[in-house]
Amino acid sequence: MDTIPTTSGKRGALTVDSPQPELDHIDGQKPSDHCAVVGYIGEEPAYPFILASLKTLQHRGQESAGIATFHASSINARKGMGLVGEVFNERTKDSEYLLGNVGIGHTRYSTAGSKAMENAGPFLVTNALGHIALSHNGEITNADRLREELLKQGLTFLTSSDTEVLLMEFARDISLHGLNGGVKIAADRLKGAYAITFLINDRLYAMRDPLGIRPLIMGKMDSGYMVASESCALDITGAEILRDVKPGELVEVTRNGIISVLTVPSRKIAHCMFEYVYFARPDSIIDRTEVFQTRLKLGRILARESHVEADVVFAVPDSGRAQALGYAQEAGIPFSEGLIKNRFSDRTFIMPTQQSRTAAVRLKLNVIQSEVRGKRIILVDDSIIRGNTMNHIVSLLRRAGAKEVHVRIGCPPVVAPCFFGVDMKTKDQFIATGRTVEEICREIGADSLAYVSIKGLVESIGMDRENLCLGCVTGEYPMPVSEEKYPRQKELESFTP
Numbered sequence: 165m166d167t168i169p170t171t172s173g174k175r176g177a178l179t180v181d182s183p184q185p186e187l188d189h190i191d192g193q194k195p196s197d198h199c200a201v202v203g204y205i206g207e208e209p210a211y212p213f214i215l216a217s218l219k220t221l222q223h224r225g226q227e228s229a230g231i232a233t234f235h236a237s238s239i240n241a242r243k244g245m246g247l248v249g250e251v252f253n254e255r256t257k258d259s260e261y262l263l264g265n266v267g268i269g270h271t272r273y274s275t276a277g278s279k280a281m282e283n284a285g286p287f288l289v290t291n292a293l294g295h296i297a298l299s300h301n302g303e304i305t306n307a308d309r310l311r312e313e314l315l316k317q318g319l320t321f322l323t324s325s326d327t328e329v330l331l332m333e334f335a336r337d338i339s340l341h342g343l344n345g346g347v348k349i350a351a352d353r354l355k356g357a358y359a360i361t362f363l364i365n366d367r368l369y370a371m372r373d374p375l376g377i378r379p380l381i382m383g384k385m386d387s388g389y390m391v392a393s394e395s396c397a398l399d400i401t402g403a404e405i406l407r408d409v410k411p412g413e414l415v416e417v418t419r420n421g422i423i424s425v426l427t428v429p430s431r432k433i434a435h436c437m438f439e440y441v442y443f444a445r446p447d448s449i450i451d452r453t454e455v456f457q458t459r460l461k462l463g464r465i466l467a468r469e470s471h472v473e474a475d476v477v478f479a480v481p482d483s484g485r486a487q488a489l490g491y492a493q494e495a496g497i498p499f500s501e502g503l504i505k506n507r508f509s510d511r512t513f514i515m516p517t518q519q520s521r522t523a524a525v526r527l528k529l530n531v532i533q534s535e536v537r538g539k540r541i542i543l544v545d546d547s548i549i550r551g552n553t554m555n556h557i558v559s560l561l562r563r564a565g566a567k568e569v570h571v572r573i574g575c576p577p578v579v580a581p582c583f584f585g586v587d588m589k590t591k592d593q594f595i596a597t598g599r600t601v602e603e604i605c606r607e608i609g610a611d612s613l614a615y616v617s618i619k620g621l622v623e624s625i626g627m628d629r630e631n632l633c634l635g636c637v638t639g640e641y642p643m644p645v646s647e648e649k650y651p652r653q654k655e656l657e658s659f660t661p
């Protein structure tokens with residue numbers, strides 16, 4: 165059996181400091197981002213690099229943030245509710261507590277489990293291996309069944325999170341069967357999406373699920389190595405991109421380089437198309453594909469598929485910007501700014517009702533009257549999920565004197581839930597469920613509406629269709645989805661403001 169030694173050779177304490185109060189924020193009209201994971205090992209203190217990369221990945225989760233570092237035989241962790249800068253700042257003096265040259269970080273948006281502080285990452289456990297800390301992006305679809313099995317075997321759980329199930333499964337299997345054998349067993353038992361970074365004492369590992377649904381990329385710095393959900397987090401630390409973690413691959417990230425420990429075989433790959441459409445930052449490169457170029461191409465293809473005579477192209481800020489630019493370039497219609505977003509409104513208000521959410525949308529956007537009055541407008545966004553925001557924007561433009569408003573969407577209609585870590589729940593939340601495009605057009609009050617085709621989406625990403633997950637636009641998933649999703653969804657909904 166292979167073993168996981170610590171270089172220190174000692175077992176120390178495992179401490180968590182979580183002093184932040186729970187905050188809440190507006191329940192947005194777009195699917196919420198999932199999570200970000202990072203890890204660093206090298207010659208310098210890990211904390212500043214992990215903090216910088218988490219701030220860069222804030223778009224992937226605004227609910228909680230956490231960092232765990234290994235120092236002097238201990239893993240110290242600090243996590244709290246809120247933005248990265250709210251949890252970690254000069255006042256909290258974390259650099260004095262989170263010592264050590266190896267660590268991991270996490271930002272969270274809950275897709276399984278409640279929004280409680282207890283579910284903030286990284287998760288920690290101590291077993292025969294020593295101290296383990298784990299950050300997870302994705303969703304384990306059979307978490308409920310595995311939790312029951314592990315409970316029957318005497319393990320205890322402190323939270324409702326699927327990440328704790330994943331951690332306990334990994335920790336138990338590696339402890340019993342060594343690293344290689346344990347990871348193979350865990351990967352066979354765990355269904356769903358997981359891109360993870362984890363510490364076993366002072367050793368840093370990273371792994372992607374066998375379908376490669378969520379992204380994970382590695383980079384080299386002068387002082388060491390980093391792994392992160394997106395390449396933009398490597399850029400910010402000055403790291404040079406090495407490569408993506410392959411689907412099913414477990415790597416050990418060491419001070420001297422990356423060791424590919426094993427790759428769990430898989431018959432297929434299923435990268436999430438929504439990373440390219442909406443979630444990832446446009447300056448990120450995921451699986452060797454730049455997100456900005458994909459979005460530009462989506463706009464170009466959309467223009468070819470659904471041309472309409474107009475005077476100007478606007479983006480819904482900021483999500484539709486690259487697609488709108490591509491549309492304008494292809495159609496030969498001027499691109500302009502017609503809508504201005506209040507960047508500081510998102511987390512200002514607690515909005516528990518639909519009425520108050522609508523008021524919150526009004527606070528987010530305003531029009532530039534001179535760019536709108538008397539114009540035939542093409543309004544481009546990356547997706548429509550519930551439709552409330554688009555309805556509001558169209559009516560804003562009309563009130564400002566727009567002659568025509570033609571809506572173009574750089575993603576096919578979302579008609580099915582996501583089971584793999586994106587906060588798109590039951591079908592009745594989607595405006596496209598049970599409605600034709602004409603009916604949706606009437607609902608949002610536009611003069612015309614068109615979505616990019618699935619073929620156009622696949623062409624924009626530039627990968628083979630069979631290597632992409634298109635589940636939320638086709639209802640066909642890359643793995644059998646468990647019937648247990650629905651009860652967990654209901655639990656989630658009860659926590660959604």
Ligand code: SF4
Nearest residue numbers: 436437582633635636
């Ligand atoms: S169902 Fe949609 S959002 Fe979920 S992983 Fe697949 S493509 Fe991504």
